[in-house]
Amino acid sequence: MVNDGFDKFKGSHDYVTSEALRNAVNVAIALRRPLLVRGEPGTGKTLLAHSIAKGLNKKLIVWNIKSTTKAQEGLYVYDVVQRLNDSRFGDKDISDIRQYIKLGKLGEAFASKEELVLLIDEIDKADLEFPNDLLNELDEMSFYIPETGESIVAAHRPIVVITSNAEKELPDAFLRRCIFHYIEFPNPPLMEEIVKVHFPDIQDSLLRQALTTFYSLRKIDDFRKKPSTSELIDWIRVLIASSTPDEVIPSEIPFAGTLLKKETDYAYFVNTYMKKIQTTKTIDGYETLR
Amino acid sequence: MFTDFFYTLRERKVPVSITEWMTLMEALSRGYISTLNDFYYLARAILVKSEAYFDHYDIAFQEYFKGIKAPAEISEQILAWLKDPFNRMLLTEEERALLDLMDLDELLEELEKRFREQTEQHDRGAYWIGRGGTSPFGHSGQHPAGFRLGGGGGGRSAIQIAEQRQFRNYRHDLTLDIRQIEVALKGLRQLKRIGPEDELDLDKTIDATAKNAGEIELKWRQSRHNKVKLLLLMDVGGSMDPFAHLCSLLFSAAHRSAHFKDFQYYYFHNCIYDYVYKDIERRDAVSTDHLLHTMEPDYKVILVGDAWMAPSELNNVYGAIYYYERNHKPGLARLKQIADHFSHCTWLNPESQNYWNEPTVFMVRKVFSMFELTIEGLQKAVKKLIVKR
Numbered sequence: 009m010v011n012d013g014f015d016k017f018k019g020s021h022d023y024v025t026s027e028a029l030r031n032a033v034n035v036a037i038a039l040r041r042p043l044l045v046r047g048e049p050g051t052g053k054t055l056l057a058h059s060i061a062k063g064l065n066k067k068l069i070v071w072n073i074k075s076t077t078k079a080q081e082g083l084y085v086y087d088v089v090q091r092l093n094d095s096r097f098g099d100k101d102i103s104d105i106r107q108y109i110k111l112g113k114l115g116e117a118f119a120s121k122e123e124l125v126l127l128i129d130e131i132d133k134a135d136l137e138f139p140n141d142l143l144n145e146l147d148e149m150s151f152y153i154p155e156t157g158e159s160i161v162a163a164h165r166p167i168v169v170i171t172s173n174a175e176k177e178l179p180d181a182f183l184r185r186c187i188f189h190y191i192e193f194p195n196p197p198l199m200e201e202i203v204k205v206h207f208p209d210i211q212d213s214l215l216r217q218a219l220t221t222f223y224s225l226r227k228i229d230d231f232r233k234k235p236s237t238s239e240l241i242d243w244i245r246v247l248i249a250s251s252t253p254d255e256v257i258p259s260e261i262p263f264a265g266t267l268l269k270k271e272t273d274y275a276y277f278v279n280t281y282m283k284k285i286q287t288t289k290t291i292d293g294y295e296t297l298r
Numbered sequence: 299m300f301t302d303f304f305y306t307l308r309e310r311k312v313p314v315s316i317t318e319w320m321t322l323m324e325a326l327s328r329g330y331i332s333t334l335n336d337f338y339y340l341a342r343a344i345l346v347k348s349e350a351y352f353d354h355y356d357i358a359f360q361e362y363f364k365g366i367k368a369p370a371e372i373s374e375q376i377l378a379w380l381k382d383p384f385n386r387m388l389l390t391e392e393e394r395a396l397l398d399l400m401d402l403d404e405l406l407e408e409l410e411k412r413f414r415e416q417t418e419q420h421d422r423g424a425y426w427i428g429r430g431g432t433s434p435f436g437h438s439g440q441h442p443a444g445f446r447l448g449g450g451g452g453g454r455s456a457i458q459i460a461e462q463r464q465f466r467n468y469r470h471d472l473t474l475d476i477r478q479i480e481v482a483l484k485g486l487r488q489l490k491r492i493g494p495e496d497e498l499d500l501d502k503t504i505d506a507t508a509k510n511a512g513e514i515e516l517k518w519r520q521s522r523h524n525k526v527k528l529l530l531l532m533d534v535g536g537s538m539d540p541f542a543h544l545c546s547l548l549f550s551a552a553h554r555s556a557h558f559k560d561f562q563y564y565y566f567h568n569c570i571y572d573y574v575y576k577d578i579e580r581r582d583a584v585s586t587d588h589l590l591h592t593m594e595p596d597y598k599v600i601l602v603g604d605a606w607m608a609p610s611e612l613n614n615v616y617g618a619i620y621y622y623e624r625n626h627k628p629g630l631a632r633l634k635q636i637a638d639h640f641s642h643c644t645w646l647n648p649e650s651q652n653y654w655n656e657p658t659v660f661m662v663r664k665v666f667s668m669f670e671l672t673i674e675g676l677q678k679a680v681k682k683l684i685v686k687r
Contacts, residue, residue, distance in 0.1 A: 031339040039325055039344075046349065088500060092507075096514065183347040184317050190349035192464075232550075 016064060023052065023059035024194075024201045032189035033060060039187065042146060042168035044178075047191030050236030053171040056191075057127035060169060067124040069166075071113035077134045079141030082114035083151050084160075105155050114142070115160055118149060123164035132172045139182035147185065194237065196223060206241055207248065217257040218244050224258075225267065230276055235267040242266050299326065303341075303362045310358040312351045318344055334363065338460065350673075359460040483551055483680065497521040526598060528552060529640070530563040531570065533603030534578050536619075541648040544671060545602055548646075552600075560597075564589070568607040569629035570636065571618045586632060590639050598683045599636065599643040602671065605662040606649070612658055633665045644679040646671045 017033040033056075036043035045053045061068035071082060087108045094100045100107075111119060117126040131139060145151050146168065150161035170186065172178065194202060196219055203215060218240070226234050235243075243266040252262055261282070268274045307314050322344045331337050338359060346355045495518040502517035509515075530552055532538075532545055552561060564574035564584065573583040610617045612629045625632075637643050645666035647654065654660075654668070662668065667682055669675035 028339050028342075031336065032343040035325060035330070035340055035343050038328070038330060039321060041321070044347070089498075092514070096512070180313075184315055186347065187343045188347045189343055190352065192349075 017060060018063060020059040020063040022062075022205055023055055024198060024205055025056075025059070026198065029056070029189055029191065032187055036169075036187040037167055040165050042170055042186045044170045044172060044183070044186035044188050045191060046172045046188070048193055048236055049173060050238040051191045051193060052237065053191060054127065054129055057125060057129075057169040057171070060167065061125040064125070064167075066167070067120070067122070068127060069113055069117050069120075069124060070127045070129060072129045073131050073134050073138070075133050075135075077138065079138055079145075080112075082112040082128075082142065083145065084112055084115050084153055085110050086155055109153060109156060111160070114145060115151070117166040118151070118160045118162035120166070121163065124166050126166040126168050128168065128170045130173055131170050132178060136179070140179050143182060143185065193226075199237070199240070202237065203241065203244060207244060210244070210248070211254075213254045214244075214247065214257075217254045218247060221258045221261060222267070225261075228281065230280075231268065231270075231273045233268075233270050233273060239267050239269070299323065300362075303358070306362045307345065307355065307358045310354045310361075312346055312354045312358060314345045353463055356460040356463050363460075483676070495520050525559050527560040527594075527596065528558050528562070529593065529597045529599045530561070531574065531599065531601045532563065532565050533568060533601075534565045534580070535567050537568075537604055537606050538648075541604070541671075544648050548602065548671070548676075562593075562597075566603075568603075568619055569611055570632045571623050571625035571629055572627070572632075573623070586635075590635065593640075595639055595641050597640055599640045600679065600683075601636075601643065601645045601666065602648070603645070604647055604649050605645070605659040605668070606656055607658050609657050609661070612661055630661060630665070633662065637665050642683045642685075643667075644669060644682050646675065646679055 016037055017030055033043060045056060047053055057070075058068060060066075086105075087110065091102055091105075091108045095102050102108075113126070117124060149165055150159055152159045199219060199222075200215065203210065203219075222235065222240050222243075225231075228234075243263060246263045246266055247257065250263070256262065261277075264277055265274065268277055304314060304319050322341055325331075325340060325344065331340055341359075342352070342355055346352060497519050499517045499519040502519070503515065506515040506517050507513065530549065532549065534542070534545075538545070549563065552558075552563070564576060565578055565580060566574050567580060570586060572587070573585055574589065576582040576584060607619070608617075611619055612633075615626055615628055616624055617628060618625045627635075643666050645662060645668040647659070647668055648671040651670055654663075659668070667679075669679040669682075
């Protein structure tokens with residue numbers, strides 16, 4: 009009934025996935041389309057590609073996109089200035105253009121002899137036209153180098169994973185060709201699993217207190233930047249390293265700077281939130297005085 | 299197959315295209331999925347390209363698939379039921395003998411065949427799957443070697459997942475968040491070549507070098523920078539107080555956006571008269587005329603306000619709500635001045651469109667194009683602002 013090759017990706021031991029995510033990955037692999045992953049910062053989009061490569065036992069090529077990246081750079085770069093320089097000062101034979109053609113990450117992925125995973129990280133950082141410039145190459149899995157007259161054709165279609173921070177709207181023509189998945193913020197049970205992957209020996213009580221505090225902080229709408237998964241991991245690491253007693257965590261929320269990265273958020277936290285907690289505490293303090 | 303689902307999705311404003319639909323058909327024809335759950339995730343991954351539409355997808359999914367139990371799920375249950383030795387004990391001797399006679403795979407094949415053939419609920423027959431009959435499939439019936447079908451299973455069905463509507467908060471027509479506003483405002487980016495010449499112009503360099511008989515001569519050009527200038531005019535106080543937080547979000551987003559060449563903001567109350575103010579308390583005044591004289595027409599202007607005031611405040615000389623303002627020009631004339639001076643203006647209204655029935659709102663709409671202060675509205679406003687005149 010079910011196609012044998014379909015259920016290839018099952019997650020890896022160090023990356024917790026949801027059913028929807030596994031489905032999306034398998035669909036993308038089976039239909040040979042790029043997988044576009046979006047989500048809040050810190051939800052593990054980049055790690056997904058690493059996990060796919062590990063899970064399928066394939067090599068991973070990472071192309072980190074910057075705001076200055078151009079589509080051409082991913083294909084190949086023709087180092088003109090070097091050639092010009094060599095022609096004047098060097099003693100190299102400059103007639104062979106091939107020496108000055110260097111393949112970019114996409115070119116590398118195409119030229120590879122085996123199937124691999126290509127991660128295009130944070131595609132929305134680049135110019136608006138960037139994804140459109142790549143459309144043709146992603147479809148055909150080949151490109152032509154006019155300088156040398158050769159075509160680089162992919163022997164095996166690489167598995168393309170594209171991550172986006174939702175900084176920009178991606179062009180429609182590009183979206184049409186992708187399989188889309190949105191990594192939502194993990195709910196408490198999933199988050200527990202994720203934390204346990206990073207800290208297998210964590211104490212239950214510490215975990216529980218940390219998670220409750222974390223999620224109650226996330227409920228506060230006034231924070232400009234809510235704490236994310238990676239910040240929670242860092243915070244727990246600090247809590248463990250400093251041997252903070254469990255009861256202190258929800259009442260004092262130590263090391264809040266690991267969770268709240270914006271000055272306004274931290275100021276709000278110290279001035280408003282902690283005061284609110286403290287006013288409820290004073291009643292207890294009065295009780296204990298007697 | 300499911301073509302009506304395609305149209306239901308489009309009715310619910312999910313932007314599905316034919317190419318994506320064909321991809322879905324391809325995936326289905328390859329037999330990748332066997333349950334409604336799988337279909338839910340498969341279709342969502344292929345058809346919906348932004349989490350803003352996940353909620354719309356859920357609604358369309360519920361609408362189209364409500365009340366359907368995927369047959370394939372049931373055959374799994376049957377197998378499980380049959381494998382359970384306890385259930386075998388429920389059968390009598392003869393039933394067990396009959397059951398052993400029938401090959402299990404054969405039986406399942408028969409079941410699949412019936413599923414494909416049967417198109418509606420059936421009771422009391424001898425062939426179709428139904429209730430109270432003598433066919434081998436169904437329940438409350440009389441066949442010795444048949445088995446019970448129907449009833450819920452473990453795990454969440456796709457319908458239940460769709461009913462949860464957990465993506466309601468991601469819709470673009472509901473909530474406003476600073477990051478989203480920034481994204482919408484980034485649509486205002488218009489890049490032109492300005493600024494210092496810090497990029498190597500390769501073609502010109504080669505030309506110049508050639509002309510120089512091979513001596514390298516480098517030519518530079520300006521790299522691209524943003525040249526958009528933004529002027530934000532916000533209504534504060536009075537009826538705008540409930541929207542103060544919303545406006546502050548918009549303001550922060552615009553303020554933080556590093557990609558504007560120039561960003562200026564002023565406040566007013568209800569309508570713009572002879573002065574606008576640099577602070578929310580409206581003590582630091584700048585004359586509107588001065589603004590019109592010193593700012594070039596290529597500023598993009600966004601006015602934020604509910605346009606809700608007494609008509610006299612717009613139409614009358616000395617109509618300003620604060621008596622001491624003593625404006626000689628009626629508010630509406632001032633607004634027209636602004637619209638005439640700057641090439642691109644829009645008005646953002648934090649009230650939903652249902653409340654735009656006020657006479658003053660109508661009058662303001664005649665002067666400026668008005669949009670709601672939601673992500674969608676903001677995107678539309680930004681589109682209006684970058685259109686070439």
